[in-house]
Amino acid sequence: xxxxxxxxxxxxxxxxxxxxxxxxxxxxxxLEAQDGEEALLVAAEETPDLVLLDWMLPQLSGxxxxxxxxxxxxxxxxxxxxxxxxGEESDRVRGLDTGADDYLTKPFAMTxxxxxxxxxxxxxxxxxxxxxxxxxxxxxxxxxxxxxRAGTEVHLGPTExxxxxxxxxxxxxxxxxxQLLDAVWGSDVYVEARTVDVHxxxxxxxxxxxxxxxxxxxxxxxxxxxxETGAVAAAS
Ligand code: CA
Numbered sequence: 001x002x003x004x005x006x007x008x009x010x011x012x013x014x015x016x017x018x019x020x021x022x023x024x025x026x027x028x029x030x031l032e033a034q035d036g037e038e039a040l041l042v043a044a045e046e047t048p049d050l051v052l053l054d055w056m057l058p059q060l061s062g063x064x065x066x067x068x069x070x071x072x073x074x075x076x077x078x079x080x081x082x083x084x085x086x087g088e089e090s091d092r093v094r095g096l097d098t099g100a101d102d103y104l105t106k107p108f109a110m111t112x113x114x115x116x117x118x119x120x121x122x123x124x125x126x127x128x129x130x131x132x133x134x135x136x137x138x139x140x141x142x143x144x145x146x147x148x149r150a151g152t153e154v155h156l157g158p159t160e161x162x163x164x165x166x167x168x169x170x171x172x173x174x175x176x177x178x179q180l181l182d183a184v185w186g187s188d189v190y191v192e193a194r195t196v197d198v199h200x201x202x203x204x205x206x207x208x209x210x211x212x213x214x215x216x217x218x219x220x221x222x223x224x225x226x227x228e229t230g231a232v233a234a235a236s
């Protein structure tokens with residue numbers, strides 16, 4: 001399984017260095033942004049699994065970045081942990097109103113940050129921490145590589161398996177063909193974008209168990225997403 005990507009949006013370079021060192025040691029992939037505008041750009045391009053967002057950022061405040069991330073479909077569900085200066089209690093409340101998932105007041109202990117980060121990832125994306133991932137009537141066991149749809153075992157080719165594994169970790173999030181290429185085939189391999197359509201077609205066909213709806217949504221000129229609510233509706 002690919003490493004969870006953490007975006008650090010922070011302008012204090014000493015803190016960024018410290019965070020990067022500790023996050024990489026824990027097995028995360030680290031992305032960086034030094035100001036609010038850059039944070040939005042990186043978040044849109046790389047779709048991180050979690051954002052560590054400094055409250056006081058140049059260009060665009062952390063709180064504004066948080067609002068804009070929540071307003072965009074691709075980043076609406078990304079977990080956000082805000083980093084604030086000591087004693088900003090009113091800010092703390094405003095931050096949670098804006099949609100941050102958790103808060104840490106600087107200075108914080110690295111062990112505390114790592115524990116909170118794991119907790120947020122577990123709560124929001126159990127898929128990052130556990131073998132069995134569920135979305136609606138879909139169930140994927142990554143220890144045994146078995147996939148079930150509405151209780152029926154389905155057989156997937158290796159590429160379709162990887163595609164589903166990526167989509168199921170982020171239900172509802174729309175991925176462009178390029179993002180799926182990077183996630184499934186790797187960014188150093190040349191594959192035509194149309195190849196993604198072919199494999200999504202095969203995945204759809206394999207998941208087409210009698211009495212169930214198509215769980216994969218095609219978003220015109222944007223890409224694909226796993227429609228968790230569709231899968232749930234089909235199961236009921
Ligand atoms: Ca700052």
